Amino acid sequence: MKKTFYSLFLGLASITALSASAQSLSSQLSKVALERARPQGRPCATMDVLEAQLAATPRQALRMAEIEAQTGRYVASPTARRTAAVITIPVVMHVLYNTSAQNVPDAQIQAQIDVLNKDFAKTNTDAALIPAAFAGAAANTNIQFVLARRDPSGRATTGIIRKSTRVKSWSANDAMKTSKRAGSDPWDTSKYLNIWVCNLGQGLLGYAQFPGGAASTDGVVVLYSSLPGGTAAPYNKGRTGTHEVGHWLNLRHIWGDASCGNDLVSDTPTQQTSNYGCPSFPKVTCSNGPNGDMFMNYMDYTDDACMYMFSNGQSARMNALFASGGARAALATSNGGTAPLVSTTAVETLxxxxxxxxxxxxxxxxxxxxxxxxxxxxxxxxxxxxxxxxxxxxxxxxxxxxxxxxxxxxxxxxxxxxxxxxxxx
Ligand SMILES: [Zn+2]
The missing domain is CATH 2.60.40.10 (Immunoglobulins)
Structure with missing residues (x-):
């Protein structure tokens, strides 16, 4: 794709600035959702949400362009190829439930964290299935996750918030991210990855907010039954979490959300569109032979059982966020993942x-x-x-x-x- 990301976004910003002023985010969202023909496979609303945000907040395009420029400098620098220290991101899970089935047990939440850690470290057992042609491109990202052990006020925590809600089904309009709309307010989004686990409707599996969006809505939303062992087969091995956290760490869909589009990563082959189900290797599109599409990449739309790698280029792109001046650098020094020295629960008898x-x-x-x-x-x-x-x-x-x-x-x-x-x- 010839067009650079920067010009693409400045273009979008100027077009949308003319038309967006009075429209609310949610009306934009439903409009975009109606207009966009969703590709087959994994139903992810991340790009719909991004379009709506850019329409409602044109300045966001400038912020994203700045992040893109910093990412480009990082990826081009020798630092990107150096073995970086492991970054451990504290996670708070907001479980919103209307039925007992939606109130997923702690064990399933920990299993989701475990899947994230294996997938991001390339210690997932199905990494053995990566075709030889792509094995050299498969990355250990050095990014890990831990349920928060310290809340924003310094108190000990399990990192899991459970909240009964009257809402039976949620949409991609961020209502779950505020208690004013029967959701759960985020913890400081510069210090924690907030993940809302809830009953997304409209057939959605999840969505994420890219770096550069509003702090108040930053994070990831996943369908409760997409957690490992859930009922959303063939999307019930926790890879919705991996895919959406990939977006949250600035990864695009691997087909670039356009015909033979650009995902802003150099080592992922250009491919026609999303793949779904479980394709056979090689699947050649957009003259990308002989190896064809990297359909086993977490940022494609294939089944959970058929996606098992990030690429080195994707890893560098994610790690750029934690470098000096990176959009998520504050997470690298967050103490949310370490337990406070003392429990601050007041003892009445003392x-x-x-x-x-x-x-x-x-x-x-x-x-x-x-x-x-x-x-x-x-x-x-x-x-x-x-x-x-x-x-x-x-x-x-x-x-x-x-x-x-x-x-x-x-x-x-x-x-x-x-x-x-x-x-x-
Ligand atoms: Zn997606």
Whole structure:
């Protein structure tokens, strides 16, 4: 494809800027959905959502063009070919359910994380099926995922939010991403990958938002029954998650969403359109012989059992987001995947007073053990121990050396732990 991505998007922006002003995102969405003839195979609404967003928010095209320019510089640099450190992305799963079947168990959510980790590390067992012609192009992306262990306020978490909802079926209009519309609000989208697991209607399996979109709607949505072991066969091995997270990490459909289109990746062959089902190798289109389409790529529309690789070019494109100046660089330093040093669940039986205090803090435990026998430590909200605090040994603690702010007091006697927060004035 001759047209560059940049000119394509600037063109789109100028056209849409003229027409889009008053139309809401959702009316744009339904219009786009009606107008677009969906290719056969995996029903993914990511490009529909992108078109609607670009129409409603022309500035987004400029932001995406900037990301594309940074990606191009990264991919062209030697850094892209260097073995990068593994980046582990904290994930929060928002499970929205109207029926008990939609309230998928923890084990299935962990299984989805496991599928993501295997697919992104090329440790998926079906990687053995990659045709020899493409084996050299198959990538370990060095991107991994973990259910969040620390929420945005620093508290311990399972990384799974469950919410009963009156909504029976959702569409690709982002309603599931806000509690105002009976959905679940995202956690800080610069620090967490938010995945909404819900009952998508209209036959949709999932959709994602590309880097450069609004922070308030950033993340991935998947049909609850597409999780590993779900009922959405042949899309029930968790590859909807892999495909959509690929979009979230800036990957295009491998056919470039056009006839013999451009997916902005150099090592994926140009192909006519989406593939579906489970094609036989080789499938030659767009003069891409002898190897033909890379239909076993996660960014095609084939069955879950028939997609099993990302390419090196796709991997470089995703990793560009985490490089200096990359659109998702803040995720690389997020502490959402590591447990806080102390659980901040308040224990009612432990009291500290006066609270707030300027100097001395007196401690009364709920157990019949004098505070004097407990080891006493104070942590700030980030979990760092405040070494300047001196327990006096008589049930009081001198906190006068602490800067003003909120802290956690933790008492341990070797078996039990009690904690309480207090404010230093
Ligand atoms: Zn897609």
């Amino acid at each position: 009291t500290v007073f006066p609270n707030p205090t300027a100097g001395q803090l007196s401690i009364r435990t709920g157990l019949n053990t004098p505070a004097i026998k407990w080891q006493t430590k104070v942590y700030d909200l980030r979990g760092f121990e405040m070494k300047q605090v001196r327990p006096a040994g008589d049930g009081t603690v001198d906190v006068s050396a602490l800067p003003a702010g909120m802290y956690h007091l933790v008492l341990t006697d070797g078996t039990a732990t009690q904690h309480q927060s207090f404010r230093k004035e």
